[in-house]
Amino acid sequence: MTFDFVEPVIFALLSIGVIAGGVAVVMLNRITAAALLMAFTFLSMAGMFVLLGAETIAAFQVLIYVGAITVLILYGIMFTKFSDSPRALFFQKQTPLAGVFVAAVAVPIVMVATVSFTGARPGPGGGDLPALATSVFTDFAFPFEIASVLLLAAMVGAIVLTKREDPEEAVRRRRR
């Protein structure tokens, strides 16, 4: 007897975490709870990556999505006016339409996944870092750089859009 049964059990728990967390994020009316559950969903996703032997991706998933993006969303929520009252049913009105869209996206994905990914299973964990680094800095160096330039441009744009004039500076310029 070995520990072969552990992996499917963990996979099942993680899938429940991902799906239940995702559903709860969409259905809940309390927006802070939704944001925290989104962090939970991301953590479950990271667990999936670990199970697939891609620890580096899992670590970046947690670092960026849980540590940065969820925190940013919570920041945004806390700086905006909101109420926890259940009358703000914005996303719940179009349930049938949303169901159709979900089906239109999900059914092809499931079909493709079950048909095409029958071959090699990913190997056991450990040592995906050198492979990842090599491919990022050789084969995908150009897309990587393009993506970073795009992000830089977006950041500069955001700063320009949100920058207010310094009141002291304005006073000094008026005086001149």
Add this chain to the structure above:
Amino acid sequence: MPPGPFGLDPLLWAPLRLVIAVVLALFLVLNGALLQIYLERKIQAVIQDRLGPYHVGPFGLLQTFADAIKLIAKEDVRARLTDTYFFLAAPALVFCPMLASWVVLPFAQDIVGTNLNIGLLYLTTLGSMTVLGIITAGWAPNNKYALVGGLRSAGQLISYEIPQILALVSVVLVVGSLSMIDITRSQTGPFVNVLILPFSFVLYFIAALAETNRTPFDLPEAESELVAGWLTEYSGMRWGTMLALSEYGNVTVVCAIVTTLWFGGWQGPGVDAIPLLGVLWFTLKVYAAIVVMMWIRATLPRLRIDQLMSFCWKGLIPMALVNIVVVAVLALAFPTTKVPIAIASWLLLVIFVIGIPLVQRRRLRALRVRARAATAPAVRAAS
């Protein structure tokens, strides 16, 4: 699957190993916090020419135990309008990432939870998760001081995470591995990394002080401005878990990273003969770093929030980027020797230390000129 010691069945040994590791980590965290609180109070007392705790037990050694029992026995106070689930979840969200970091700390040659090949990345990842707990703790109690303190603390942690990670990168560039074991193994002999990369060590140590909310960066606990920041509404053992256990646990983790990356980890005289001696060397080095942190706390006053942010974004981050570029270029140009990197790093450190007063003096002069310009029309109008 490896068989256990004493011929134990591997099926029994694997779960047992897990339980032993978790219990040991909890034991170390709890007792480490107690010991460090005592040390902190005694060291500050010595520096400030006081006696410190001395009533309870010999040399006051049992003082923190008494405090801990008081905290556990304290009434669980909760205001009516708190968000119950978030209020209960926040201490766990702060505590769990810290506890999980202990998995990769290498105490000695074979005494390590697991040798992750991404150990350092794993540690930074867990460090970034603490912010989530702090924001939750700030939001849940429905208290404006807690909310302001939580947002401020989150801003500080997110900002100082950047120079911290950038400082780690230069070590990884020199060593060529993210595994804590490999990094320790690369520093055999007296030439530990702090002699090769002193500049990134200084950058990391400053950022780590901010990351663990230690003075001079303990703004989240600025009593005079914010009551107690995001901890305002917490009391009893919830407060104890978040402040005492998590803070001192994080201090230990950070000092363990410093020890492993820059001071050779468990390595020291006599380790090859008796491997268990590594635990002693590792603990001694970690506690030496902790004592330096406490010394800083007893020496320096607290920064203001704008000074904190401008020091990070205008000072630490550009210097860390320069450091990475220099180390990367030199590591590529001289793959066989580390001497050029060491020279460059020491030079950068000297420039950094000499440059700070010069920059500060110029900034002060500019501020004074601006203040005079601002008050001059008012004076003219009054006369």
